[in-house]
Amino acid sequence: MDDYSLLDSGHGRKLERFGKVTLDRPCAQAVWNPAHPTRWKQADAFFTRENGLEWRGRDRLPESWLASINGVQMKLSTTDFGHLGVFPETRAMWDWIRASLEKETSRRKEPLNFLNLFAYSGGATLAAAQGGGHCCHVDASKGMVEWARENARLNGLQDHPVRWIVDDCNKFLQREQRRNRRYDAILLDPPSFGRGKSGELYKIEHALMETLDLVKNVLSDRPCFVYLTSHTPGFTPIVLQNLLRQLLAKGKVEAGEMLLSGEPDALCVPSGAWARWIM
Structure with missing residues (x-):
């Protein structure tokens, strides 16, 4: 059973279950009415930005807890900004990356080199590793890279080929180009x-x-995909699609919205955009 589910949304909020913890957090795009008002009583804690950043009920939560999300074990913990260490709208992307690398690795009879930039707490890196990819995980935050390494241990992937890099992504890419990686x-x-x-x-x-x-300069001679996501308002699926089409002439580009989903009767919540170039 997956430990994440969107339980309801509306009035600028979202109600989500992360394993044993249920949270009520802001969600500006949920402008509709909640479908199940009584469900919101389940919330263990409430985060608001109305008068600064504030958790209500945070003292009732564990300091950290584990959740299995689309086949990846994740350590979760409330942060002062209302985040938890995972963006569940990326779950479908994890599944796609895992399956794509597994299929291409089987076809090529050798592992693919996978690069994750602005990589956060490692959900996509670990999905790629589960698919057989040899990974490079890059984030500018030392704390987030350590969090990702801990998640790797939780998934039994501490000895899998992963380079854990704390660096500015553009500077890292420049160095990789010079190194011919x-x-x-x-x-x-x-x-x-x-x-x-x-x-x-x-x-x-x-x-x-x-x-x-x-990114284009560090692609191999046999590229499999480039996957671009964004949570920035205005960076719609078409914007990301156009960027990849201009960047890479051959191949196919697909695009769409990242969605929060869960209970069958809960309205899906758009939560960003994605586009992917596939060779």
């Missing part, structure tokens, strides 16, 4: 706004084009 499959989830390892400023509207050009 190449990757068969690349995932990137650039932030709207972020800081690199040494305080480098990353603003998606200015930095993404450079990132994509660098």
Whole structure:
């Protein structure tokens, strides 16, 4: 049984179950009415941004807990920004990456090199590893990379070929190009706004084009896919699709919305965009 489920949404909120913990958090795009008002009483804690960032009921939650999400064991913990260490709208992407690498590895009779940029707590990295990929996990936050390594241990993947890199993604890509390191499959989830390892400023509207050009330069001669996701307002599926079409002339580009889903009677919540280039 999967430990994540969207229970309900509405009035700018979402009600989600993460294993043994049920949380009520902001969700600006859920402008409709809740379908099941009584379900919200199940919430163990409530996060709000109305008067600053505040958890209500956080003291009732464990410091951390485990949840199995689409075949990946994840350590979860509440953060001061209302995050938990996983973005469940990416679950379908994990499944696709795992299956694609498994299929292509079987066809080629050798493992593919998979690069995960802005890689957060490692859900996609671990799904890729489960699919047989040799992985490189890059994030500017040392704490998040350590969190991802802990998740690898939880999944019995501590000895799988994974390079754990704390670095600014653009600088890392520049070095990989100089080193002539190449990757068969690349995932990137650039932030709207972020800081690199040494305080480098990353603003998606200015930095993404450079990132994509660098990604193209480190693709292998036999690329499998490039997967681009975004939570930035205005970066719709068509925007991401157009970016990949201009970047890579051959192959096929698909795009869509990332969705939160769960209970059969819970309305799906759009939670970002994705596009993928497939050779």
